[in-house]
Amino acid sequence: MIRLDVTGLQETLQSQLNQIMAENTDVLTRAQKGEEKYADSLGWLNTEEWADGEKVSRIEEIAEKIRKTSDAFVLIGVGGSNNAARSVIEALRTPDAPEIIYAGNTLSANALNRMLKQLEGKDFFIDCIAKNFETLEPGSSFRLLRKALKERYGKDYASRVICTGTRGSRLDELCQEQGYEFIDFPLDIGGRFTAISNVGLLPMAVAGIDIRSVVQGAADMQKQLRSAPAESNDAYRYAALRNLYYRNGWKIEMLSSFEPQFRNFFYWWTQLFAESEGKDGKGIFPVTGEFTEQLHSIGQYIQDGENMIFETFLNVKEQQDSLVIEADEADDRFDYLNGKDFFDINKAAYEATLAAHAQKFPCNVIQIGRIDAYHFGQLFWFFQFACYVSCGIMGVDPFDQPGVEAYKVRMFNALGK
Numbered sequence: 376m377i378r379l380d381v382t383g384l385q386e387t388l389q390s391q392l393n394q395i396m397a398e399n400t401d402v403l404t405r406a407q408k409g410e411e412k413y414a415d416s417l418g419w420l421n422t423e424e425w426a427d428g429e430k431v432s433r434i435e436e437i438a439e440k441i442r443k444t445s446d447a448f449v450l451i452g453v454g455g456s457n458n459a460a461r462s463v464i465e466a467l468r469t470p471d472a473p474e475i476i477y478a479g480n481t482l483s484a485n486a487l488n489r490m491l492k493q494l495e496g497k498d499f500f501i502d503c504i505a506k507n508f509e510t511l512e513p514g515s516s517f518r519l520l521r522k523a524l525k526e527r528y529g530k531d532y533a534s535r536v537i538c539t540g541t542r543g544s545r546l547d548e549l550c551q552e553q554g555y556e557f558i559d560f561p562l563d564i565g566g567r568f569t570a571i572s573n574v575g576l577l578p579m580a581v582a583g584i585d586i587r588s589v590v591q592g593a594a595d596m597q598k599q600l601r602s603a604p605a606e607s608n609d610a611y612r613y614a615a616l617r618n619l620y621y622r623n624g625w626k627i628e629m630l631s632s633f634e635p636q637f638r639n640f641f642y643w644w645t646q647l648f649a650e651s652e653g654k655d656g657k658g659i660f661p662v663t664g665e666f667t668e669q670l671h672s673i674g675q676y677i678q679d680g681e682n683m684i685f686e687t688f689l690n691v692k693e694q695q696d697s698l699v700i701e702a703d704e705a706d707d708r709f710d711y712l713n714g715k716d717f718f719d720i721n722k723a724a725y726e727a728t729l730a731a732h733a734q735k736f737p738c739n740v741i742q743i744g745r746i747d748a749y750h751f752g753q754l755f756w757f758f759q760f761a762c763y764v765s766c767g768i769m770g771v772d773p774f775d776q777p778g779v780e781a782y783k784v785r786m787f788n789a790l791g792k
Contacts, residue, residue, distance in 0.1 A: 376595070376596070376599065376744075376753065377596075377609075377741055377742060377743050377744070377750065377753050377754065377757055378609060378741070378742045379609040379612055379613050379739060379740070379741055379742075380739070380740040380741075380742060381612075381616065381737075381738075381739055381740075382729060382733045382737075382738045382739070382740060383733045383734075383737075383738070384737060388619060388623070388737070391619055391622075391623075392612075392615055392616060392619050395615045395618060395619055395768070396605055396606075396611070396612070396615045399615065399767070399768050400605045402764055402767035402768055403605055403608065403611045403764055405767065406760065406763050406764050406767060407600075407601045407602070409421075413772075413773070413774055414563070415562070415563050416563060416564065416565055416568070416773075416774035417563060417564075418561045418562075418563035418564040418568075418572075419561075419564050419568040419569070419570075419571060419572070419756075419759060420597075420601075420760075421597070422571055422590060422593045422594040422597050422756070423594070424561075424563075425561050425564065425571065425572040425573070426571045426572060426576065426590045426593075430573070431576070431586060431587060431590060433558075434558075434573060434576050434577050434580050434586065435580055435586070437537070437556070437558070437577060437580075438577060438580035438581045441473065441500045441581050442472065442473060442581060442583075444498060444500075445473050445497075445498045445499050445500050445535075446473055446474060446497040446498050446499065447473050447474040447475075447476055447493070447494060447497045447498070447499040447500075448473045448474070448475055448476070448499065448500050448501075448502070448578070448581045448582075449476045449477075449478050449490075449494070449499060449500070449501040449502070449520055450475060450476070450477050450478070450479075450502055450504065450578045451478045451479035451501055451502060451503040451504060451505075451513050451516050451517055451520065452479050452480065452502075452503075452504035452505065452513055452574075453479050453480040453510060453512045453513055454480075454566055454567065454646055455565065455566025455567035455568070455569055455574070455646065456479075456504035456505060456506070456513065456539075456560075456566050456569070456574055457477065457479070457480055457504070458567070458639070458642045458643035458646055459569065459570035459574070459575040459643050459755060460570075460574070460575045460576075460577075460578035460579050461475075461477065461578075461639045461642070461643075462637075462639040462640035462641075462642065462643045462751070463575075463579050463582075463584055463589065463640075463748065463751045464578060464579060464582040464584065464639075465636075465638065465639045466636040466637070466639070466640070466746060466751070467582075467584055467636075467746075467747070467748060467751075468582040468583060468584070469582065469583030469584075471583065472581065472582045472583035473499075473500075473581060473582075474493070474497070475578065475581070475582050476490060476493050476494065476499075477490070478490050478501075478513075478516040478519075478520060479503070479504075479505075479512050479513035479515075479516040479517065480512055480513075481512060482511065482512060482515070487516065487519060491519065491523060494523060499524075499535065500535045500536075500537065500581075501517075501520045501521075501524065501535065501536055501537065502537040502538070502539060502577060502578065503516075503517045503520075503536070503537070503538045503539070503540075503546065504538075504539040504540075504560065504574055505517075505538075505539070505540055505544075505546055505560070506540065506541055506544075506560045506565075506566055507544075508540060508544050508545045508546040511783075511786070511787075521536065524536065533553055533554040533555055534554075536553070536555040536556065537555065537556045537557075537558065537577075538550050538555050538556070538557050538558070539557075539558050539559070539560045539573055539574055539577065540557065540559075540560050541559070541560050541562055542559065542562070558573045558577065559573055560572075560573065560574055561573075561574075565774050565776075567643075567646050567647050567650055567651070568647075568759055568774075570589075570593075570643070570752075570755040570759075571589065571590055571593045571752065571755060571756070576589065576590070579748075584748050585748045586748070588747070588748035588749040588752065589748045589749070589751055589752040589755075590752060591749060591752065592748070592749035592750055592751065592752025592753040592754075592755075592756075593752035593753065593755055593756040594752075594756075595752075595753065596752070596753045596756040596757050596760075597756050597760075600756070600757070600760050601760075609757070610757055610760045610761040610764060611761075611764055613687075613739065613741075613761045613765075614761045614762075614764040614765035614767075614768060615768065616737070616739060617659055617761075617765050618765060618768045618769055620659075620685040620737055621659050621769070624682075624683065625682075625683055625684060625685040625736060625737065626659055626660060626683055627659065627660045627661075627662055627683055627684045627685070628648070628659050628660070628661055628662070628684070628685055628686070628687060629662050629663065629664050629677070629684050629685070629686045629687070630644055630645075630661065630662075630663045630664070630686075630687050630689065631663065631664035631665075631666055631686055631687070631688050631689070631728075632664075632665070632666065632688065632689040632690075632691075633666045633667060633690075633721050633722075633724060633725045633728075634689070634691055634746060635665060636746050637665075637689055637746075638665060640751075640754070641663035641665070643755075644661065644663070644758060645661045645662075645663060647758060647759065647762055648661040648762055648765075649661050650776045650779070651762050651763075651766055651771075651773045651774070652762070652765065652766055652769060652771060652773075653778070654771050654772070654775070654776075654777065654778060655770075655771050657769055657770070657771055658769070658771070662684075664677070664686070666724070666725070666728060667721075667724050667728075670724075670728065677732065678731065678732070678735065682735060682736055684736055685736050685737045685738070685739075686732055686736065686737075686738045686739070687738075687739040687740070687741060688725070688729060688738065688739070688740045688741065689741050689743060689754075690725065690740050690741065690742050690743065691743050691744075691745060691746055692742055692743065692744055692745070693744055693745040694716075694718045695745055695746060696717075696718065697716050697717075697718060698716065698717045698718075699714065699715065699716050699717075700712045700713060700714070700715055700716075700717070700720075701713070701714075702714075741757075
């Protein structure tokens with residue numbers, strides 16, 4: 376199980392935290408039960424609803440067909456239709472899996488041409504993921520990739536098209552008209568909460584990820600957090616801490632890690648909290664720190680800049696890889712590293728950074744056993760639930776995103792829609 380630790384919380388802040396937690400136990404209770412007013416957005420709250428044994432078996436069957444007959448798989452999706460799957464795939468993809476190529480997340484002609492170039496000479500499938508098939512990025516990429524499939528496979532191209540959409544949508548109609556395979560994008564889950572559903576699990580399975588372990592990790596975390604009382608509920612404590620820091624002027628949260636395998640998970644986490652909390656003139660701004668690399672760029676600001684950041688570290692406990700530095704005859708003045716394992720060197724850098732940053736601002740640590748499919752499932756469910764609770768304490772709707780539409784109206788007008 377993952378676990379939350381808090382480093383050096385001042386006595387005055389601890390008192391305020393106790394008060395926030397005491398005042399908002401009803402927020403936790405409502406979230407654990409699932410609030411009726413959010414019923415159309417809470418499909419993720421019960422992992423079984425969209426990832427039971429039968430649904431997972433169907434995903435595995437589709438994925439196996441793709442793996443046996445293709446060199447590449449194109450995930451067409453933007454934001455929540457892309458980020459969860461990509462975070463696991465790029466961390467854990469098996470070497471025997473088809474190449475995973477991403478589309479539908481840009482309007483850059485250069486990037487799209489490079490994507491199409493990657494497909495030359497390859498047998499490939501595409502999966503267009505879109506809850507709302509009016510979104511420009513996936514819609515335009517879907518058209519490009521249908522053309523590429525037709526040029527390669529002729530009239531048989533339709534057998535290599537999968538669409539993950541909502542029943543009754545234009546995407547569903549296209550599947551019926553053109554003979555594409557259709558799977559459900561859950562009606563009662565918003566994009567950024569869809570990791571444990573067809574949206575996230577099918578691409579993961581194609582990449583060779585053990586999706587049953589992902590689902591089990593999420594289910595175990597669900598069982599724990601939906602039953603644990605306030606005083607022993609880490610997600611509630613994390614949500615309360617975030618609101619405590621926010622009220623005290625720390626309005627930016629940095630999620631940091633010393634493991635580059637979390638690079639794409641950062642995108643998922645950033646969207647989750649930015650879209651869920653950032654409304655009604657409120658919200659903690661989410662940023663990320665990929666260390667040690669970014670300690671040599673933004674590290675100066677973190678340590679000596681304006682004091683408006685608090686930090687949450689993802690710390691992996693178990694050693695998964697080993698690489699020992701051997702003695703060298705050249706006098707490079709790094710002999711103090713002789714015989715040391717990079718795992719231990721990296722841990723020393725983490726511990727030094729945590730100690731230094733905690734001298735300036737609050738730091739949380741989320742302890743993770745190891746980086747594997749099971750713990751990714753745990754992380755998805757932990758943060759989703761914590762975000763739901765945090766929004767409840769803050770007083771904003773966790774599941775809408777009205778601000779996203781502001782640019783779209785202007786863009787569609789400019790394009791003559």
